[in-house]
Structure formats: C-alpha cells, structure tokens
Amino acid sequence: MEKLYIPVLAGTTREQRKSIFAARLVAEIGNTFEEIETEVVDPKDFYFPGDGNDPEGKDPRYTAVTERAQGFFIVSPEYNHSFPGTLKRMLDSELKNYIHKPVAFAGVSSGQWGGVRAIEQLVGTVREMGMVSTFSDMQFPKVNELFNDEGELQNEAVRKYIEKAWVELLWMTKVLKAGRDNEPSSHHPS
Numbered sequence: 001m002e003k004l005y006i007p008v009l010a011g012t013t014r015e016q017r018k019s020i021f022a023a024r025l026v027a028e029i030g031n032t033f034e035e036i037e038t039e040v041v042d043p044k045d046f047y048f049p050g051d052g053n054d055p056e057g058k059d060p061r062y063t064a065v066t067e068r069a070q071g072f073f074i075v076s077p078e079y080n081h082s083f084p085g086t087l088k089r090m091l092d093s094e095l096k097n098y099i100h101k102p103v104a105f106a107g108v109s110s111g112q113w114g115g116v117r118a119i120e121q122l123v124g125t126v127r128e129m130g131m132v133s134t135f136s137d138m139q140f141p142k143v144n145e146l147f148n149d150e151g152e153l154q155n156e157a158v159r160k161y162i163e164k165a166w167v168e169l170l171w172m173t174k175v176l177k178a179g180r181d182n183e184p185s186s187h188h189p190s
C-alpha cells in the first residue's frame with residue numbers, strides 16, 4: 001500500500017521559535033498512522049526570491065513537496081493576530097499544486113488562545129488557493145509550558161487531540177484523492 005504523503009508545514013524561521021516543537025510533534029504523531037507519510041517542511045530550508053508564484057519566485061524543492069503532497073497540515077504561530085509573513089510567502093509561491101487538496105491547522109501561541117486567530121486568517125487564504133479546510137483544529141496555547149527548552153512535551157494529554165486532527169485530515173485526504181483521481185476537472189488531470 002502506497003502511503004499518503006501529507007507534509008507538515010511549519011510557519012516561521014525565527015531563531016528562538018517554539019512552534020517548531022509543535023510541528024515536530026504533529027509530524028511524529030502523523031507517522032504513527034499506517035497510511036500516512038509525513039515530515040516537517042521548514043521554511044528555513046527554502047529560498048523564495050521576491051514575491052508571487054512566477055517561476056523565478058519559486059523554490060523547486062518546495063514545488064516538488066507540494067506536487068507530491070496529497071494534503072497538508074499547517075502548524076503556525078500567531079503573529080499580531082495573524083500568521084507569519086514567512087508562511088504566507090511560502091504558500092504564495094505555489095498555486096495549482098494545492099487545488100482540491102485538504103489542509104488541517106494547528107495554532108501555536110505563548111498566550112492562552114493557542115493561535116486561533118492565526119487559523120481564522122489562514123482559512124480565507126487557503127480557500128483562495130483551492131485547498132479544502134478540515135474542521136478539527138489543534139491549539140497549542142502557552143507553548144512555553146507545553147514544551148521544555150529541549151522541545152519535549154510536558155503534557156501528554158495533547159497527543160489525543162493531534163491524533164483526532166490527523167484522523168479527520170486522513171479522511172479528507174482519501175476522499176479528495178478519490179475525487180481528483182476519478183472526477184474530471186479542468187484544474188488537474190484525472
């Protein structure tokens with residue numbers, strides 16, 4: 001059985017970033033599912049010159065990731081009630097590779113709301129890119145308490161919420177893949 005490749009997109013490149021701990025945990029749990037292959041896609045590893053999605057504004061390695069992906073799990077910190085510009089820049093660099101693919105969200109914050117406002121902002125953005133949002137969001141509030149300085153989880157209870165988000169994303173991934181494979185659309189070959 002070929003696994004479904006569903007990368008976890010991290011949201012920021014900040015040196016002291018804590019949301020990367022959440023992204024790594026989400027990927028670790030995703031890989032416990034027999035049907036899923038995942039990894040953290042770290043914006044630090046890519047380079048996107050300028051703006052937009054013209055050929056010269058893409059990073060071919062990110063293009064390859066999005067081409068192969070059957071779905072996405074975005075783990076984003078909340079910056080000024082939105083998501084970071086770095087994440088927007090990375091997302092903006094592609095378009096057709098997102099169409100009719102599902103996306104789940106996890107928000108991360110040092111405060112008590114767990115990045116819900118970043119997720120709300122992301123929903124409108126990904127919709128314009130042709131993605132389909134799940135409704136089982138995951139929040140990581142008070143991230144400084146949830147993970148220690150080594151990135152180790154301090155509250156095992158959050159694992160079950162991450163699993164729940166993956167279960168929903170997996171279902172959506174299968175359904176939309178079946179749709180893309182079997183139902184003709186001008187947006188992708190079927």
Ligand SMILES: Cc1cc2nc3c(=O)[nH]c(=O)nc-3n(C[C@H](O)[C@H](O)[C@H](O)COP(=O)(O)O)c2cc1C
Pocket residue numbers: 012014016017018019020077078079080081082108109110111112113114115143144
């Ligand atoms: C530029 C900037 C803006 C931020 N704005 C918010 C915010 O609006 N709401 C919030 O809860 N936390 C905010 N934070 C704090 C983040 O929640 C905190 O840094 C957390 O660790 C997640 O982001 P990180 O991955 O960059 O560490 C902000 C942090 C930065 C660097």
